[in-house]
Amino acid sequence: MFDYRVKFDQSGKIIYSNAPMIPAQHDQIDRYLPLFYDIEALEDFDLKALRPYECHIGNKKYFFHLDWSFHEIDNMRFYELLIEDRTSSYNRLQKERSKKNTLRLEQDYLIDRLNTEVEEKNEARSDNHELKTILEHTREGIIYQNQMTGEIVKANHKALELFSCQKVEELKSIQHIHFNGNPREEYDPKLFVHLWNKERKREAKEEVIKLNDHAQKEKYFSVRVVEEQALKLESLNIIFVSDITNEYQSKLELKNKNKELLQYIESNVQLEQFAHVASHDLRAPIITIKSFSNLLKEKCADRLNDNESKYLNIIKENADQMFSLVSDLLDYAQINSQKIAFKKTNLQFLLEGVIDSFRSIANQTNVTIEIVNRLPEIVVDDVKLKRVFQNLLSNAIKFADPTKKSFVKIDFAELDDKYEFMICDNGIGMKEGSVDIFQPYTKLNLQTEYEGNGMGLAICKNIIKQHKGEIYYKSTYGEGSRFVFSIPKEL
Amino acid sequence: MKLYFIDDDEAPHIYHRLMAEESGISEDQIENFYEVDQAIAKLEGQINAQDLSQWPSYIFVDINMPYKSGYDFVKEVEALIPQELMPVIYFVSSTKNPSDIQKVEAIDIIKGFETKFLESEFFKSLDFQKN
Structure with a gap:
């Protein structure tokens, strides 16, 4: 039944052994089988319940079943270890188990593959249908x-x-x-x-x-x-x-239009430059004529007869008018050529300064000037906006109606995206007509009635345009005018 | 006190002479130059001769002149004249061009920028004690 037997005493010393892995003499059993280290405890231990004892002899792996017994001689206890070699049966068993596992795995794999293929086919069918729909639509x-x-x-x-x-x-x-x-x-x-x-x-x-x-x-x-x-x-x-025929042709048209526009801008810039240079160069001789005719009038007044004085006056007056025309043209050209410089400006202070400069002429003409609501602090080109107030106030005073108590009122309103400024007067007003008063050199009155070259409003329009704002007016002949300009909140 | 006028045009010379005289400045106090190089040569000559008896207290220079402009004059004067001898220099032009105003503000030795023509009142306001 058992292949090998090993006998040992209660100290663990081996007395007899026919097991090839355990020498017969002078060795302690616990050296080979650690389980037998505590022999007293061994008696309470059921060796059969243990898994097969596994050990290597040389390169080969063995499985043993162990059992034991003991007997006493003269109060000495002797133990016998019974070793059964189950290596071949265990190997066979393990092979069978492994084979079963492999078969099960293969079966699972095949089932999975089958399921996947079915799913893929369904998906492909669906994809194909979708692709066809997309392609055709x-x-x-x-x-x-x-x-x-x-x-x-x-x-x-x-x-x-x-x-x-x-x-x-x-x-x-x-x-x-x-x-x-x-x-x-x-x-x-x-x-x-x-x-x-x-x-x-x-x-x-x-x-x-x-x-x-x-x-x-x-x-x-x-x-x-x-x-x-x-x-x-x-x-x-x-x-x-x-x-993209339509888009491409539109793009080409736009490109051509842009080219044309650039040409217009360039010619406009050149024209403005010409106006600037011409007006600048014209000023020098006019100033000379003006200054010397003044000088002549001053120095020779007592030596000239009436006609000579009249001729000299004509020269002087025309020189003055030409000087004024050229100066306004220069101003107009400069407004466009100068770069705009935005900065936060207190418009109340700015306007008060402008009103102060008109105080004397306003008193002379009996015109009262009033700021209705305090003006805000906003981002503008202060020098240019000052010019707008100057021109509009100057017009309002100039065109005051001498037959009534004249006033000029300046007000402002804050809207969602812009500020609006209003300059209202009860002056002579304007007759309805097709003339665009914001065009350069546009006048509605005779030079003999009211001085001016008709450049003031054109300059205002350009400045407001540079501020991305708008300017317009409403006027009733005999009742007065109301000029409104706006400045966007975001420049 | 000496006054130098630099301008390529005859008319301002005549007018300014008249106005200066009206303000009490005598004819021998005025020197007229028609181009920048003439004025520079006059100044340079006095420095080299170490004779400053004709040294100007004021120089009035036109901006737009042929060959050399008022700005060229300023550059040469800055290189030629030591700070302690620097006369008071005014630019005089027929137009106050904003770009000129900005340029002039950046030049330390330019006292001011006046438009033509200067009247006798202007000359009366000058510091006559300045040598």
């Missing part, structure tokens, strides 16, 4: 092209429609029509192959081409070639085409 023309030969394999309805074709075969002829060379300069009969070769990049690149469709109608197309790997299709180019 997209607004882009989609063309499948053999990457090597350039042959068109397939195209959606939109692509056929874009090139005025009924079937794919007709579409193929598009490749061979003459390429106009604008905006591209080269002609390649295999147009799309050409595109593809040129754009052999990993990303799809859009290009505008101009060609005649199947009905020989000139069109502009936006073409995008996507590499086949991106769509997992072997050796195919996917070409996305959109008709």
Whole structure:
């Protein structure tokens, strides 16, 4: 029953052994089987309940079943260890278990694979359906092209429609029509192959081409070639085409308009520069005439007869008027040529300063000036805005009605996105007419009645325009005028 | 006190002479130059000769002149004249161009910027004690 026996005394010393792994003499049993270290405890231990004892002898692995017994001689207890070699039966058992496991695993794997394939097939069917729907309903023309030969394999309805074709075969002829060379300069009969070769990049690149469709109608197309790997299709180019004829032509028109506009701006700038230089250079001789005619009048007044004095006065007055005209023209040209310098400005202080400068003339003409609501502190070009107040106040005082008690009222209102400033007077007002009073040199009165060159409001309009604001007026003849200008809150 | 006028135009010279005389400045106190180089040569000559008897207290210089402008004059004067001898210099022009106003403000040795023509009242306001 048992293959080997080992006898040992109660000190653990081996007395007899026929087990090849345990020598018979001078050895303690616990050296080989640590379980037997505490022999007293061993008596309470059920060895059979243990797993097979596993050990290596040489390179071979053994499984043993252990049992034990004891007997007493002269009060000495002797133990016998019974060792049964179960190596072969255990190996066989393990092999059988392993085989069963492998079979179970294979079976599970096959079931999983089957399920996955079923799922994939369902998904593919669904994807295919979706793709078909997208292809036929997209607004882009989609063309499948053999990457090597350039042959068109397939195209959606939109692509056929874009090139005025009924079937794919007709579409193929598009490749061979003459390429106009604008905006591209080269002609390649295999147009799309050409595109593809040129754009052999990993990303799809859009290009505008101009060609005649199947009905020989000139069109502009936006073409995008996507590499086949991106769509997992072997050796195919996917070409996305959109008709951008309208957009492209609008773009060209816009470009031409912009060019024209730039030319106008340039000529306008040149004109303003000319006005500036001309008015600047004209001032010098006029000042000379003005100053010397004054001098002559002063020095020779007593020596001139009436006619001579009259002639001298005419020279002087005309020199004064020419000086005024040229100075205003220079002012107007300077307003446009000067850069605008925005800064936070207390308009109340600014306006009070302007009113002070008019105080004397206002008193002389019996005009009262009143600021209705305190003006705010906002971002403006203070020098230029001062000029606006000066011009509008000057006009309001100049055109006061001498037959009534005249007033000028300045007010302001804060709106959502802008500030509005109002300059109202009860002066002579303006007759209705088609004259644009904001144009340079526009006058509604005779020079003999009211001095001025009609540049003040033109200058105001330009300054307000530079502030991205608006200026307008309302006037009733005989009752007065109301000028309103606005400055946006965000400049 | 000497006054130098630098201008390429004859009229301002005549007018300013008259106005200066009206304000009490005598004819021999006025020197007229028609271009920048003439005035520079006069100044340089006095420095080299170490004779400052004709040295100007005031210089009135036009901005726009052929060959060399008022700005060229200022550059040369800054290099030529030591600070302690620097006369009072005014720019005189027919127009107060905003870009000129800005430029002039940045030049220390320019006392002011006046528009033509200068009247006798202006000359009367000058510091006659200045040598």
